[in-house]
Amino acid sequence: MRILRPWHRRLGLVSALFILLLVLTGVAINHSDDIGLAQTPVTQSWLLDYYGIPAPAHVAQFSALDTSNLPALYITDNLLWQGKRVIFEGSQTLMSASYTDNMLVAIDEQQLYLFDTAGHLQETQNSSMGLPTDLLALAVVNSRVWLNTKAGVYQADEQLIDWQLMEPIKAITWLIPNPRVDAEFIQHARSAHLNWQRVMLDLHSGRLFGALTVWLWDLFALALLLVSLSGFWIWYKQKPPR
Numbered sequence: 001m002r003i004l005r006p007w008h009r010r011l012g013l014v015s016a017l018f019i020l021l022l023v024l025t026g027v028a029i030n031h032s033d034d035i036g037l038a039q040t041p042v043t044q045s046w047l048l049d050y051y052g053i054p055a056p057a058h059v060a061q062f063s064a065l066d067t068s069n070l071p072a073l074y075i076t077d078n079l080l081w082q083g084k085r086v087i088f089e090g091s092q093t094l095m096s097a098s099y100t101d102n103m104l105v106a107i108d109e110q111q112l113y114l115f116d117t118a119g120h121l122q123e124t125q126n127s128s129m130g131l132p133t134d135l136l137a138l139a140v141v142n143s144r145v146w147l148n149t150k151a152g153v154y155q156a157d158e159q160l161i162d163w164q165l166m167e168p169i170k171a172i173t174w175l176i177p178n179p180r181v182d183a184e185f186i187q188h189a190r191s192a193h194l195n196w197q198r199v200m201l202d203l204h205s206g207r208l209f210g211a212l213t214v215w216l217w218d219l220f221a222l223a224l225l226l227v228s229l230s231g232f233w234i235w236y237k238q239k240p241p242r
Contacts, residue, residue: 018220025204032197041191042199053193055186060177062097070117073097073104074181076189080106080113084188087119096138096175105145105160107135112147114160125160132163137174146172 032038042048056076063072071083080088080097082104090108097106103122104115112131114123125131137148145156147163153172154163202208206216 022204025200028200029197029204032200037197037200038195040196041188042194042196043187043191045187047199048190048194051194053190055190058093059181059186059189060096061181061185062175062177070099073099073106074185074189075106075177076186078108079189079192081185081189082119084185085119086192087115088113088121095135096177098138098140098175100140100145101143105138105140107138107147109135112160130161130163139172139174141172148172148174 028035028037056079058075058077060075061072062074074081075094075097078090078093079086080090080094088106090111090113092108092110094106094108097104099105099117102117104117104119106113106115110126110133112125112135113121114125115121127133132147132149132151132154134150135147136150139146139148144158145160146166146168147154147156152165153168155166156163199208
């Protein structure tokens with residue numbers, strides 16, 4: 001009994017801390033929709049580094065039209081952002097994006113994407129619909145969309161249905177990204193790949209710190225079992241005789 005009591009207290013303290021962690025993370029996970037864990041990105045650089053989430057390899061910022069109040073457009077790898085909101089995830093790295101009078105246009109090497117100004121995808125064009133291939137650059141001149149390709153320069157009709165190979169009378173100013181991208185946005189784009197719901201799930205299951213932590217969680221569970229058994233044994237031995 002004397003030997004068992006100190007170990008019972010020590011294991012009880014460890015088990016209490018373990019249970020407290022499980023309770024806090026479990027409650028957070030159970031109410032993640034109510035407190036918005038899934039919608040809350042992780043912004044701590046050290047935690048993003050730990051998860052191995054790098055900054056985007058390709059980042060481009062395109063300003064909105066001077067006469068509009070629309071948010072700036074950003075490209076990070078295959079993601080298109082309107083302000084700080086992802087509106088599209090492509091299968092390839094996106095190259096350029098711009099507003100026109102009543103829509104938003106973005107391209108990758110083989111496809112063109114049309115959105116309304118609120119950022120909702122309306123149409124995807126590719127070579128099967130007459131879109132030129134091997135796209136290099138995008139321009140919007142007098143509300144008309146132009147594409148620079150390996151085969152030459154193409155202009156779309158007003159409905160963006162028909163593409164004609166053209167020889168521009170004047171030199172076209174192709175869209176180029178702003179030379180500087182907001183550092184705050186780059187961190188925001190990186191944070192979009194990890195939210196606090198994922199962190200809570202990993203912490204609750206013991207996977208946050210790798211495979212060894214899963215075994216450590218098993219040891220904590222074993223400690224809890226030993227506390228229960230030793231507590232029962234101490235209680236049993238202290239029962240007054242009948």
